[in-house]
Amino acid sequence: MFSEANLKKLDFIFGKASGREHNIKRSRSLFAELENIGIINTPENRSYVANHIYSVFGDSTNTSRVQPDGRVVKESLLMEPLGGIKMETVWEGEKLITVLLKSGEK
Secondary structure: OOOHHHHHHHHHHOOOOOOOHHHHHHHHHHHHHHHHOOOOOOHHHHHHHHHHHHHHHHOHHHEEEEOOOOOEEEEEEEEEOOEEEEEEEEEEOOEEEEEEEEOOOO
């Protein structure tokens, strides 16, 4: 279901980034947001998040905007035992470009 490129994004969401310090910090921040709602890095949770992302991709009713470069931004609510979090996914065709998680806390 997830392409090779999209699998790397899933790793990124679960805090497994490498390379530039900025990317590593952002990756860890995304994973901390997931942990705050009870999603830890297990095969089951990775599958759950991947399935959520693809259900969002396939839903034509949740497009929040189209960026000037043509990328499509989709919004959803990812729910877990300890709460929920707003998820924005940015797509270029079928390629997942980035994921933003917004807990409402700051």
